[in-house]
Amino acid sequence: MRAIVPGAAxxxxxxxxxxxxxxxxxxxxxxxxxxxxxxPFLERPWCHRLGKPFAYDVGEGAWSPQAIAAPPLFDRLRSVAFYDGPARQLVLSLKFSRRRELARPMARWMVRSGGELLDRNSLLVPVPLHWSRLLSRRFNQAADLAREIAREGGGRFEPRLLRRHKRTRQQVGLTAKDRQRNVRSAFTLDSSRADGVAGRPVVLIDDVLTTGSTVAACTRALLGAGAVSVDVLTFALVDPASRTGAGSDFQ
Ligand SMILES: [Zn+2]
Known part of the structure; x- marks a missing residue:
């Protein structure tokens, strides 16, 4: 018989x-x-497209100058915190110290910050790792987060829809053109699952958004397969103003 241990004990x-x-x-x-x-939590009011906080409230649905000047391919981006302090610590512990139990509390925060993106009908698609990196790391931290988000916030977990068939160099430190070249055609859809994308909203999930080139390449592949919309939900967001030194974190 199994012993019941009271919470306090x-x-x-x-x-x-x-x-x-x-x-x-x-x-x-x-x-x-x-x-x-x-x-460094990201708090409203924020840019409707990029999820970056405004210094003052300019009204619901407002776009930042950055989003107006260069609208992203995806619809909306939401993140829990800037990639700094305890947020950076959590991302690194999940990814490199294999503390996979962190995916659950991190996903709960992501559901809270990105609740408006989540719908029962959504496909929750983690940004995939190249097979060689998956082999050495043994798990994809983005897939762990997406699985927990599906459990907490709804949506269908689709870990095998996107494939990364090109091992890309790290994005930080490259010019915008080099970043695009680096990930161009790096992602395709699994042909046996691609039919299920047409007419569905997709939420791309990753642990941290660095430059946006990776999610842009994923978004292009998903829209090409007929997704009605692609939103992006990450735990952390690299603040371009404090990017110095973050480069070595993304290997
Ligand atoms: Zn603490």
Whole structure:
């Protein structure tokens, strides 16, 4: 017979820890007060297209000058936080320290920040890794996040729809033209699943958005297969103003 362990006793045996710094915390999968304060959350009001915060409220649905000057191929981008401090720590721990249990709390934050993108009808498509990288890492962190988002927020998890058949160099540090060349035709759709895309809204999922070239290439492939819309939901967003030093994080 299985023993039932009361919550308080379980806390004593396995104390709840902050996923960033390992300090003891009161609630499961919650950040400690210090990490919460340091987390560079993206808050409304934000650009309707790019999800970047405005300094002041310019009204619902407003576009930033950046979105007006160069509208993205995707419809909307939403992220939980800038790629800095505890947000960067969580992304690196999930990806390189194989702390896959972090996907659940990170996905919960993503559902909260990107709830307006999620619909029962949506296809949740993780940005794929090249097979050689998947072989060495053994898991795709974007797929772990997308699976948890489907569980929490609805939508159909589609981990095998997009394929990355070209191993690309890291995007940070390349010029805009080189970035586009780097990922051009890197993604195609699995022919056995492509029929299911026509007429469906798609939400592309990734852990961090760096330059936007990768999601642009994925978006092009999905729209080409007849997706009615492509939105992008990431945990973190690299702030171009503080990109220095982030390059080595994306190997
Ligand atoms: Zn902490």
């Amino acid at each position: 379980l806390d004593f045996i396995l104390p709840r820890r902050c996923p960033c710094c390992d300090a003891r915390v009161a609630c499961e999968q919650g950040l400690c007060a210090d990490c919460w304060r340091e987390m």
